[in-house]
Amino acid sequence: MLRFPDYVQVLVTGGAGFLGSHLCDRLIGDGVAVICLDNFYTGTRRNVAHLLDNPMFELVRHDVTFPIYLEVNQIYNLACAASPIHYQFDPVQTTKSSVHGAINMLGLAKRTRARILQASTSEVYGDPDMHPQAESYWGRVNPIGPRACYDEGKRCAETLFFDYYRQHHVLIKVARIFNTYGPRMHPNDGRVVSNFIRQALENEPITLFGDGSQTRSFCYVTDLIEGLVRLMATPDEVTGPVNLGNPGEFTVRELAEKVIALTGSRSRIESLPLPADDPRQRKPDIDLARKTLDWEPKVALDEGLRRTIEYFDRLLAAGWKSG
Ligand code: NAD
Ligand code: UDP
Ligand code: UDP
Secondary structure (H helix, E strand, O other): OOOOOOOOEEEEEOOOOHHHHHHHHHHHHOOOEEEEEEOOOOOOHHHHHHHOOOOOEEEEEOOOOOOOOOOOOEEEEOOOOOOHHHHHHOHHHHHHHHHHHHHHHHHHHHHHOOEEEEEEEHHHHEOOOOOOEOOOOOOEOOOOOOOHHHHHHHHHHHHHHHHHHHHHOOOEEEEEEOOEEOOOOOOOOOOHHHHHHHHHHOOOOEEEEOOOOOEEOOEEHHHHHHHHHHHHOOOOOOOOOEEEOOOOOEEHHHHHHHHHHHHOOOOOEEEEOOOOOOOOOOOEOOHHHHHHHOOOOOOOHHHHHHHHHHHHHHHHHOOOOOO
């Protein structure tokens, strides 16, 4: 590969997933060459089909738990199933994707001297006893529960990032992403926004877990992608971790009511048991992102939900069926 001084070759692992495909769109739009790497476990070629003819875009089927040798200057490491039903389906693979995946991608970054950004998660805070959650909080995670494969896998990945930084001087960036939603979420991934919208559009019962008083903060996908790109562009000494999310806090019951109102649905709310270790409350403290990245979310929940509802409406009209 000829290397020109201004040539940027970016690797996006998990690039055919929900967030990864939006990141690929953004980078291609910025005129950057992108290698999108994915094993299609929860992602799909459909999410990036519109990019396949672009000479700046390359799609590679590969599992990050195995080594790979590529020449790149930047790596966004997003490969890991993110929804509880998907990451709990094969929990050993989930931990491997985070831990072996981090080792391989950090090894690649070390060899190529690439900058590497880790898509970490608010789940590193577990069921928090600090509210809102700041980066200085160490978390409250059950290491042996059903969510541990994801939470502890992501925590170990952060450890590896900081050890490669200290030991091998790899240029790292760690983003702790809070619940993000938008078009291209998998309609069957069981996450609360996609579930409620699909159920409302199909006039099925809205499945509310527990009494619905648990809270989440929902960030629209374009806001989150802007935060990731800004973090990657920070000076070398900025490592994070940096929280990225929308600090607006809503109970899950409020979300159900909003979705019913915005879709004009006839769905009723059905109460189901709360899953094990379900965090009671979650809201990012984004002061650090504001200061370091001059970033904050712009899209309000109602507007983001409208755009996401439009997407799911088209998907269902085109014949997508659950089950
Ligand atoms: P997603 O499931 O849509 O995307 C994950 C992608 O990674 C999929 O395309 C999947 O096929 C791929 N993948 C999984 N294991 C892989 C492996 N071993 N090798 C190669 N590819 C693999 O989920 P998403 O919401 O787009 O999440 C992307 C990243 O952001 C994940 O790392 C997730 O943990 C993180 N994150 C997301 C959220 C959110 O709310 N969406 C919140 C916090 C963190
Ligand atoms: N690795 C990779 N691509 C590379 C360089 C390394 O997949 O371009 C993998 C390699 O297989 C190794 C891991 O990354 O297992 C960690 O690499 P590192 O150099 O840190 O460790 P070592 O090779 O000494 O085990
Ligand atoms: N939830 C719900 N009904 C659903 C799916 C999720 O009430 O059909 C709740 C879930 O118990 C949790 C919140 O919504 O309290 C967010 O769940 P999600 O799986 O989207 O993300 P996470 O728990 O990882 O934040």
